[in-house]
Amino acid sequence: MKRLNFLICLILKYLKNNPMSLLNVSxxxxxxxxxxxxxxxxxLSSCSEKPVGSKYFPLNEGMTFTYSxxxxxxxxxxxxxxxxxxxxxxKEETGNKSYFVRRTSSGIDxxxxxxxxxIFREALRTxxxxxxxxxxxxxxxxKQPLAIGTEWREISRPLLMLRVYPYRVRVGKDAQVPMIYxxxxxxxxxxxxxxxxxxxxxxxxxxxxNTYTDAVSGDTEIPMKVxxxxxPDVGLVKQIRYELDGDIIDIFNTPxxxxxxxxxxxxxxxx
Numbered sequence: 498m499k500r501l502n503f504l505i506c507l508i509l510k511y512l513k514n515n516p517m518s519l520l521n522v523s524x525x526x527x528x529x530x531x532x533x534x535x536x537x538x539x540x541l542s543s544c545s546e547k548p549v550g551s552k553y554f555p556l557n558e559g560m561t562f563t564y565s566x567x568x569x570x571x572x573x574x575x576x577x578x579x580x581x582x583x584x585x586x587x588k589e590e591t592g593n594k595s596y597f598v599r600r601t602s603s604g605i606d607x608x609x610x611x612x613x614x615x616i617f618r619e620a621l622r623t624x625x626x627x628x629x630x631x632x633x634x635x636x637x638x639x640k641q642p643l644a645i646g647t648e649w650r651e652i653s654r655p656l657l658m659l660r661v662y663p664y665r666v667r668v669g670k671d672a673q674v675p676m677i678y679x680x681x682x683x684x685x686x687x688x689x690x691x692x693x694x695x696x697x698x699x700x701x702x703x704x705x706x707n708t709y710t711d712a713v714s715g716d717t718e719i720p721m722k723v724x725x726x727x728x729p730d731v732g733l734v735k736q737i738r739y740e741l742d743g744d745i746i747d748i749f750n751t752p753x754x755x756x757x758x759x760x761x762x763x764x765x766x767x768x
Contacts, residue, residue, distance in 0.1 A: 553727040556597040558587030570757035615640035657740040659755045676704035691763040694728035736761040
């Protein structure tokens with residue numbers, strides 16, 4: 498599709514730079530013939546480019562997604578802003594099995610597959626690893642049927658929670674948090690910098706994990722929640738993650754745990 502658009506741009510540029518060619522009958526016939534062929538080719542191409550994977554999580558090679566990531570903590574004025582780019586690298590054969598690879602700007606490749614049960618992750622590979630590291634079990638991203646009420650269970654981990662006393666450090670990096678995912682809606686309208694997307698699937702996940710506070714209080718239960726929106730033919734357009742959002746756990750008026758939320762928004766995409 499990109500090559501066809503490029504050829505059309507070349508023809509239009511030629512006509513702009515050579516306006517007298519419009520008076521040449523043979524030249525105009527040739528240009529009309531080329532333009533008609535290009536339009537036909539574009540029509541056939543658009544008909545044949547069906548989503549690979551899922552309509553709501555396409556894996557077509559070459560698709561690129563750029564996201565902004567804003568993290569905000571309770572009672573802190575400044576946010577943490579980052580950017581993330583994900584590119585569909587196409588199909589890769591590894592260990593006599595095929596995977597669809599999604600490469601991130603954070604240095605991690607995710608190995609995705611799909612079947613009649615849904616679309617799922619099977620492995621990941623960091624920049625320092627020579628081959629993908631298999632997950633213990635499939636980690637479903639979207640599960641069939643795509644209907645309100647469909648539920649599945651996955652393991653997640655905390656990404657935001659901070660212990661701020663006696664020093665600032667992330668909490669629960671190795672925690673295994675059981676999360677219940679549920680499709681809540683099939684008709685959400687979501688507006689992000691990349692545009693307004695209709696008929697989005699909304700998925701909500703909830704879970705809790707325990708973390709040690711001190712010798713007196715023992716463990717503290719921390720709530721986690723994730724909301725995700727998937728648009729037709731695009732995929733994930735927005736995600737909000739909450740971990741102890743809007744709350745602070747303190748001991749004798751000394752803050753110990755600090756929670757917050759992060760928002761991932763689609764800024765642009767190229768199919």
